[in-house]
Structures are given as structure tokens and as C-alpha cells.
Amino acid sequence: IYLFTYFFFLLLYIxxxxxxxxxxxxxxxxxxxxxxxxVLVCTSRFWFNYRHxxxxxxxYRSVKRLGIPDSHIVxxxxxxxxxxxxxxxxxxxxxxxxMELNVYGDDVEVDYRGYEVTVENFLxxxxxxxxxxxxxxxxxxxxxxxNILIYLTGHGGNGFLKFQDSEEISNVELADAFxxxxxxxxxxxxxFIIDTCQGASMxxxxxxxxxxxxxxxxxxEDSLSHQPDLAIGVHLMDRxxxxxxxxxxxxxxxxxxxxxxxxxxxxxxxxxxxxxHRTDLFLRDPGSVLITDFFGSVRKVExxxxxxxxxxxxxxxxxxxxxxxxxxxxxxxxxxxxHQKPKQKDWHPPDGFILGLWTLILLVFFKLYGMKHLKHIF
Amino acid sequence: xxxxxxxxxxxALSIAAVVIIVGVxxxxxxxETYRAWLPVNQINELANLQLQLxxxxxxxxxxxxxxxxxxxxxxxxxxxxxxLFCSSPLEAxxxxxxxxxxxxxxxxxxxxxxxxxxxxxxxxxxxGQRRTALLRIGAQMRVGRTLEQLLAHLEPRIKQVLQVxxxxxxxxxxxxxxxxxxxxxNKESIADSMRAFKSSPGYEITFSLLNxxxxxxxxxxxxxxxxxxxxxxxxTKLAPLANFSIDSQTLYYAMLGVNPRxxxxxxxxxxxxxxxxxxxxxxxxxLGSNAxxxxxxxxxxxxxxxxxxxxxxxxxxxxxxVLSNAFHSPRWGGIMVYNVNGFYGPEAVFPVDININMAxxxxxxxxxxxxxxGVQSSAPPPGFLVAPCSSTGLADWELDRLMWSRTVxxxxxxxxxxxxxxxxxxxxxxIVINDNIAQQVSSAVTSLQLAVAELEAGNxxxxxxxxxxxxxxxxxxxxxxxxxxxxxxxxxxxxxxYIPLFLPMCVPILLSLLKxxxxxxxxxRERQAKKD
Numbered sequence: 015i016y017l018f019t020y021f022f023f024l025l026l027y028i029x030x031x032x033x034x035x036x037x038x039x040x041x042x043x044x045x046x047x048x049x050x051x052x053v054l055v056c057t058s059r060f061w062f063n064y065r066h067x068x069x070x071x072x073x074y075r076s077v078k079r080l081g082i083p084d085s086h087i088v089x090x091x092x093x094x095x096x097x098x099x100x101x102x103x104x105x106x107x108x109x110x111x112x113m114e115l116n117v118y119g120d121d122v123e124v125d126y127r128g129y130e131v132t133v134e135n136f137l138x139x140x141x142x143x144x145x146x147x148x149x150x151x152x153x154x155x156x157x158x159x160x161n162i163l164i165y166l167t168g169h170g171g172n173g174f175l176k177f178q179d180s181e182e183i184s185n186v187e188l189a190d191a192f193x194x195x196x197x198x199x200x201x202x203x204x205x206f207i208i209d210t211c212q213g214a215s216m217x218x219x220x221x222x223x224x225x226x227x228x229x230x231x232x233x234x235e236d237s238l239s240h241q242p243d244l245a246i247g248v249h250l251m252d253r254x255x256x257x258x259x260x261x262x263x264x265x266x267x268x269x270x271x272x273x274x275x276x277x278x279x280x281x282x283x284x285x286x287x288x289x290x291h292r293t294d295l296f297l298r299d300p301g302s303v304l305i306t307d308f309f310g311s312v313r314k315v316e317x318x319x320x321x322x323x324x325x326x327x328x329x330x331x332x333x334x335x336x337x338x339x340x341x342x343x344x345x346x347x348x349x350x351x352x353h354q355k356p357k358q359k360d361w362h363p364p365d366g367f368i369l370g371l372w373t374l375i376l377l378v379f380f381k382l383y384g385m386k387h388l389k390h391i392f
Numbered sequence: 393x394x395x396x397x398x399x400x401x402x403x404a405l406s407i408a409a410v411v412i413i414v415g416v417x418x419x420x421x422x423x424e425t426y427r428a429w430l431p432v433n434q435i436n437e438l439a440n441l442q443l444q445l446x447x448x449x450x451x452x453x454x455x456x457x458x459x460x461x462x463x464x465x466x467x468x469x470x471x472x473x474x475x476l477f478c479s480s481p482l483e484a485x486x487x488x489x490x491x492x493x494x495x496x497x498x499x500x501x502x503x504x505x506x507x508x509x510x511x512x513x514x515x516x517x518x519x520g521q522r523r524t525a526l527l528r529i530g531a532q533m534r535v536g537r538t539l540e541q542l543l544a545h546l547e548p549r550i551k552q553v554l555q556v557x558x559x560x561x562x563x564x565x566x567x568x569x570x571x572x573x574x575x576x577x578n579k580e581s582i583a584d585s586m587r588a589f590k591s592s593p594g595y596e597i598t599f600s601l602l603n604x605x606x607x608x609x610x611x612x613x614x615x616x617x618x619x620x621x622x623x624x625x626x627x628t629k630l631a632p633l634a635n636f637s638i639d640s641q642t643l644y645y646a647m648l649g650v651n652p653r654x655x656x657x658x659x660x661x662x663x664x665x666x667x668x669x670x671x672x673x674x675x676x677x678x679l680g681s682n683a684x685x686x687x688x689x690x691x692x693x694x695x696x697x698x699x700x701x702x703x704x705x706x707x708x709x710x711x712x713x714v715l716s717n718a719f720h721s722p723r724w725g726g727i728m729v730y731n732v733n734g735f736y737g738p739e740a741v742f743p744v745d746i747n748i749n750m751a752x753x754x755x756x757x758x759x760x761x762x763x764x765x766g767v768q769s770s771a772p773p774p775g776f777l778v779a780p781c782s783s784t785g786l787a788d789w790e791l792d793r794l795m796w797s798r799t800v801x802x803x804x805x806x807x808x809x810x811x812x813x814x815x816x817x818x819x820x821x822x823i824v825i826n827d828n829i830a831q832q833v834s835s836a837v838t839s840l841q842l843a844v845a846e847l848e849a850g851n852x853x854x855x856x857x858x859x860x861x862x863x864x865x866x867x868x869x870x871x872x873x874x875x876x877x878x879x880x881x882x883x884x885x886x887x888x889x890y891i892p893l894f895l896p897m898c899v900p901i902l903l904s905l906l907k908x909x910x911x912x913x914x915x916x917r918e919r920q921a922k923k924d
Contacts, residue, residue, distance in 0.1 A: 137876060
């Protein structure tokens with residue numbers, strides 16, 4: 015019997031090994047991407063939209079945990095909840111009631127904050143049309159072998175998403191932006207997740223290839239929030255992102271879970287709204303797409319087989335190291351402040367109010383006393 | 393003098409005339425969006441571009457390959473006596489260089505007799521370090537063959553040499569791989585295209601020394617000298633392709649994110665190939681970047697394992713030790729593990745001073761750099777012998793290969809950019825096209841046409857230069873910050889703004905015109921009645 019079980023395990027082991035070998039050889043070609051990017055956007059401000067910031071930060075945390083570095087994440091938060099005056103626990107943003115999980119942490123890198131989160135900036139980041147002075151951390155420097163994850167959350171409606179309570183982005187604009195990204199081959203595959211009311215309307219108009227989209231609710235449905243925390247006083251997370259986060263907690267960098275499991279996250283019984291997805295523009299079968307293809311950053315590696323035999327000795331570098339002394343600029347130029355001369359202000363012509371006031375006075379004067387007094391004035 | 397009514401009618405008519413003849417055109421012109429002229433016809437022509445590549449090949453027959461009668465009929469007049477006493481093909485190669493310097497993109501093939509002892513037995517073709525190749529005539533061409541037979545025999549073999557040294561169909565389609573998604577026919581070329589960085593005007597190279605255990609090891613590396621001696625010659629040779637900027641750093645307490653396993657049979661710690669993929673991410677967060685531009689960054693990391701985990705070896709899929717102890721990641725860079733436990737004994741006083749052997753390290757990094765920059769790594773066909781790497785690390789013909797594929801890639805990318813930009817500007821009628829954008833587009837189109845012409849003529853150097861200019865201009869035009877259609881109003885918004893301003897003003901004019909017309913009609917009716 016022992017021999018039999020031993021033989022059985024040997025077979026199993028061999029099969030397992032073969033599987034791994036083939037898997038590794040095939041892995042290089044199965045996904046076709048070499049790097050990962052993430053664009054995470056929270057579009058609403060004000061204290062009562064705490065949950066949108068918490069949503070975005072939870073996805074940010076998961077994505078960082080699974081390996082995407084900060085240099086490849088563009089995080090846009092429309093308001094600062096952690097340092098909001100109404101936050102009873104400053105410098106924290108919680109995602110679960112009873113303050114179990116602080117998603118703010120101490121190494122958050124927000125690239126666009128506050129009023130910088132506008133439709134224009136979002137579209138500029140996607141299409142790459144940023145002014146030349148924009149730093150690297152604010153750019154989406156993806157190439158044709160990048161898989162990009164785009165996560166949007168906020169208040170939305172049928173065909174639009176509201177930014178900052180004052181402007182909106184429509185689904186047509188979003189689809190056009192993705193088409194421009196495709197024309198310039200700025201992505202290999204793109205996963206679009208949106209957690210707003212009537213979210214499915216935002217991906218209706220997509221027409222570029224290699225796009226996969228998930229939304230938290232269908233057209234005509236509202237996405238609901240999960241649970242309020244009585245100490246903080248607001249709702250902490252939205253339902254769809256809450257269950258999405260729970261799903262992502264089980265994913266580690268080496269896991270092989272695929273997209274079909276992601277589509278099953280948050281069924282109607284838990285979410286009240288019906289999550290939707292769209293895969294018709296995606297070339298690969300969703301069952302063969304790993305979660306880590308978008309949420310993580312598993313690098314492909316090759317062993318370096320060849321080396322070059324270098325025999326020349328090292329030339330000493332010409333010239334000595336020039337040692338330059340650096341010093342800090344005078345932090346408080348007190349002498350300049352004390353002896354400052356008053357600045358010459360440019361003369362501006364009197365503005366409208368003053369002109370109007372004088373006109374009124376003159377009119378009243380002449381009405382009262384008649385025109386013959388004009389010559390006394392001029 | 394005119395009556396009141398007459399004056400009134402004249403006033404109304406003249407106001408209406410001014411509004412219609414002067415006002416409306418003036419308003420239309422001043423609210424028009426400025427769209428500079430674009431060469432749309434030429435852009436449409438570019439969309440149907442046919443690339444034709446030609447390379448100059450000079451075939452030189454050595455003494456002994458053709459009979460004296462055939463010598464007179466051979467098209468190429470140069471028949472030389474090759475240094476057949478040289479002991480190795482390398483020496484022959486070097487002596488040939490003194491003859492002539494072949495320009496970039498061209499090749500010289502020397503045909504040597506079958507009986508020559510220059511090449512080893514099983515080798516028919518020797519590829520030199522510059523742009524030369526030695527081709528040995530096959531055995532069947534020994535006796536009583538005509539010139540036509542000889543040329544017919546040589547043609548496919550020269551073609552094969554060309555495919556190795558210049559370009560082949562698969563190479564060019566691989567260069568276009570992001571425009572044309574390949575069916576997985578040739579996996580090797582797909583792997584090559586995924587591994588190498590895309591063509592870019594500049595690259596940043598960063599060398600980092602990772603020392604996780606400064607308490608035990610005080611590591612010194614002469615990076616400046618090493619870069620100057622080993623890396624800089626290669627980069628100088630690649631200067632026509634791109635600008636390179638190099639910097640270096642040392643990171644302390646930077647661990648690999650993976651725990652190596654202890655292998656008691658080899659008494660060493662091992663990292664197997666599956667865990668290598670997870671090494672890069674934790675380290676990358678700490679690397680930082682000196683780059684102020686948007687150029688791609690190549691990272692080369694040298695990891696000195698800590699004293700408790702030394703020696704550390706990398707194993708491949710078959711559990712064999714990897715000789716170079718290094719691995720690389722496509723489009724990212726390379727990592728090498730440098731074991732230092734051999735430099736000191738067990739009684740050493742910590743921290744130990746260690747000087748790194750930069751020649752060995754740079755040998756590995758140079759090989760990885762070649763791969764990442766796109767120098768193909770495929771093995772040559774059977775019967776071919778390739779000269780060993782020169783001191784710069786790059787043979788001239790390898791540089792030519794890279795230039796061919798980069799030029800094609802640049803031309804394809806610039807063409808796609810310009811055509812999609814033209815399409816975009818056509819679709820959205822109210823985007824302002826500034827003069828600088830129009831100028832960039834025009835210069836891109838001109839450069840593209842010149843590049844294609846030079847490719848056809850076989851001038852590789854000029855073709856690459858023009859293609860680089862084309863790509864720079866097209867990218868600048870496409871990514872201009874003013875081309876965001878969000879910033880501009882569609883035409884219906886223009887009407888919505890001006891109608892509330894102009895309509896109330898036009899109403900009295902229209903009414904007075906109508907009144908004039910009705911009065912005139914009434915007067916005509918009265919006159920008719922009077923006449924009757």
C-alpha cells in the first residue's frame with residue numbers, strides 16, 4: 015500500500031512540475047505586458063463624501079501591497095479627509111467601522127490633490143497632453159506593453175460622472191480619451207472599474223480594443239454605501255468597493271485567481287445594486303486573465319546566460335574630484351526685510367465703481383442746478 | 393429736404409444694410425477658430441506608405457575562386473589576394489579593415505576558395521567584427537563550373553548572410569510589432585520585441601549597489617572608472633541612436649524581498665527562478681530616480697548578500713547554478729548577485745573592506761544592456777561563426793541591425809502618430825490649431841518623406857537621423873497641451889451665447905423693414921387705385 019501511495023504522489027509531483035515548467039514558459043507570452051500602471055481617482059469633495067476617498071485609498075493600498083510601486087500609480091483625491099476639521103481622528107481614513115483598518119497609513123503618495131482633480135487634468139493624464147513642466151510623478155508614462163487599471167469613484171448619473179460638485183465628464187469623452195490612448199499605443203490592456211450610481215452607463219460608449227470594464231450598478235440603479243461609523247459620523251465605504259477589497263485581501267502576488275472570480279464580487283444580495291461588466295472589446299478570454307495582471311505587478315524575468323569577457327584594465331578617471339562646498343541659502347534674510355523700501359505701485363486708471371459714482375454725483379448736480387454751471391467746473 | 397417718414401425709412405434701411413453686410417461677416421470672422429493649414433493630402437499619402445529597404449553589398453572574390461577567364465567576366469572587378477597565411481579568421485578580418493572602411497548599412501562579403509585553411513572544417517561563413525564576412529565556396533563548386541553556376545550557388549548563401557547581418561523579414565515585422573499585432577508565429581522575435589525598450593530619443597541608466605549588511609561588509613566599487621572604461625565606449629558607439637545619461641548610487645539596508653533557501657548539498661543559499669519575479673518590486677520602491685525627463689530608465693543592481701546568507705546562487709528551471717549569477721527583466725533592467733564570502737576567512741574583523749572586481753560585474757551588465765537595448769540574441773544558423781565581441785561590446789553589423797529596425801520603427805510610429813492626429817483634428821472641428829503645431833506636423837511629414845527616400849537609397853545613417861527628427865516633431869505635435877477638445881466650444885454653444893445679445897437688437901430692425909415693405913405695397917396699391 016505504501017508503494018502505491020508513494021507512486022501516486024510521485025506521479026502527482028511530476029505532473030505538478032510539468033505544469034509549472036509549461037506555465038513558466040507560457041507565462042511570458044500569455045499576457046503580453048511588462049509593466050503595470052494604476053490611475054485611481056476620487057472625484058467628490060466635502061466631508062460627507064468620506065466614503066469615496068476611503069474607497070480610492072483602499073484600492074490604492076491593495077494595489078501597492080500586490081507590488082505596483084508609487085512611481086507607477088497616479089492617485090487623485092479631490093479632498094483631504096484625513097486632515098479635515100471634522101475628522102475626529104486626524105491623519106486617519108478608516109474603511110471599516112470600529113476603526114479596524116486605517117487605509118491612510120504613513121506612506122501615501124497623492125499626486126493630484128484638492129482642486130487639481132478636474133476633468134481637464136484627468137483627461138490630460140490619460141492622453142498625455144501635459145505641459146512640459148509636469149513632474150514625472152504626475153504623468154502616466156505607460157507604453158504599448160503596460161497594463162493599466164483605472165478606478166473611478168464618486169457621484170454619477172446616466173452617462174456622466176461628477177467632478178468636484180461643479181463639472182462632469184461624459185461617457186463619450188471618456189471613450190474618446192481611451193481611443194486616443196489606443197492610437198498612441200499607451201496601453202496593452204486596460205481594466206476600468208467604476209463605483210458610482212448608474213456606473214454601467216460610463217462604459218457603454220467604449221469602442222477601443224482591449225478594454226475590460228466593471229461597474230457597481232446598472233443604468234437606473236443607485237450604488238449604495240456600506241455602513242456608517244457612529245464615532246466618525248459618516249458612511250465609511252461603498253458596498254461594491256467594500257466587497258472588492260475583501261476579495262482582494264485574499265490575493266497575493268503569486269495567486270492565480272482570474273477575472274471570472276472578480277465578476278462574481280458583490281452579488282445583488284450583498285450589494286442591492288446589480289454589478290455589471292463588459293468584456294466584448296477584450297481580446298483574451300477573461301478566464302485566462304489573472305487578477306495580478308492588473309492589480310499586481312508581477313515582473314517577467316529571464317536568466318542572463320551570456321556575459322562579455324572584459325580584459326582591459328580600468329583607466330583612472332581624468333582629473334581630480336572637484337570638491338565644491340555647498341551651503342544653505344540664508345533662510346531669514348532679516349536685513350533685507352528691515353531695510354525694505356515701499357514698493358512702487360503701478361498706477362491703474364480708476365475702475366468702474368469709482369467712475370460710476372462720480373458720474374452719478376455729476377448727474378445729480380446738474381439736474382439740480384442746471385447746465386449753466388458746467389463752465390464753472392471745466 | 394426729406395420728410396420725417398422718408399428719413400426714418402432711410403435710417404432703418406441703412407442700419408439693416410450695415411448689420412447684414414458688415415456686421416454679420418465681421419462677427420463670423422472674429423468668432424472663428426484659428427486653424428492653421430495642415431498638409432492633409434501628404435498625410436493621407438503617408439497612410440499608404442510602402443517601405444523599401446536596400447543595403448549595399450559588395451562581393452569580393454579572392455584569388456583561387458575564379459579562373460582567370462572568368463575574372464574578366466565577373467561584374468565586380470576587384471579580385472584580391474587574401475591573407476591566406478593568416479592563422480585565424482580574426483587576423484584576416486583585421487587585415488582586411490586596412491583596405492577600406494565600409495559606410496554604415498553596407499556589407500562586404502569576401503568569397504574564399506574551398507581549399508582555404510582560414511576557416512575551421514565545419515564553418516562556412518565567418519562574420520567579422522566590422523561589416524565584413526568571409527564566405528567559403530561549397531565543395532560541389534570545385535571542378536569545371538561556369539560563372540553562372542557559381543553565381544547561382546552563391547546567391548542564396550549571400551542572402552542568408554545578409555539576413556543574419558542586416559535585416560530579415562521577421563526582424564522588420566518584429567520592429568513593427570506594436571502597429572501590427574503578430575500571430576504567435578515566431579516566439580523568439582516576440583520575446584525580443586517585448587524585452588527591448590521602445591525607440592526613444594534618450595535613455596537614463598542607473599547603476600545601484602545594494603549593501604544590506606554594512607556592519608559586515610564595507611563595499612567599494614570604482615563605478616566611475618568602470619563606466620568610463622567599459623560602458624562609455626558602447627554608448628558612444630550608440631550615439632546616433634539615442635542620448636544616454638548615467639548615474640549611480642549606493643543603497644544600504646536594502647534587502648531582497650524573497651527569503652533564499654539553504655541548500656545543504658551545495659552549502660549555499662539558493663534563489664530559484666520562480667521567486668526571482670518577486671524580487672524586483674520591493675527593491676524598486678527604494679531605488680528612486682534622478683530623472684527629470686520622461687525618458688525610460690534602465691536599472692542595473694549589484695547585490696552583495698549579507699554575511700548570514702552568503703554565498704547566494706541563482707538557480708534556473710533545471711536547478712542548475714547560473715554561471716553569471718544574474719537575471720534581467722524586460723524593459724526594466726538587470727540584477728546581479730556578487731558573493732563576497734570568498735574574500736575573507738572566518739576570523740576576519742568586521743566590517744571587512746571589499747573591492748569589487750568591476751570587470752566581471754561590467755561584463756554581465758554590458759551583456760544585459762545589449763539585450764535591453766535591442767541587440768538581438770538569436771543564435772546564428774549552423775555553419776556560421778561569429779567573431780568574439782570587441783572591446784566596445786558591439787560589432788558594427790550589430791549596430792547596423794539595430795539601426796535598421798529602429799529606423800523602421802521610428803518611421804512606422806511617426807506615420808501612425810501623424811495620421812491619427814490629422815484624423816482627430818478633422819473630427820473635432822472647433823479645436824484651435826496653432827501655428828507651432830502646424831509647423832511641427834509639416835516638418836514631421838517632410839522628415840518622414842526624406843527618411844523613406846534615404847531608406848530606399850540605402851543611406852542608413854541619414855535615414856535614421858531623419859526618422860528621429862520625424863518622431864520628435866510628431867510627438868511634439870501630438871502631445872501639445874493645447875489640443876484638448878475639452879477647452880473649446882462646439883458651434884451650437886457659440887450660437888447660444890450670441891443669440892440673446894443680437895436677437896433683441898435685430899427685432900426693431902426687422903419690424904421697421906417689414907413696416908417699410910408694407911407701406912410701399914400699400915402705396916403701390918393706392919397708385920393703382922388712382923390710375924384706375
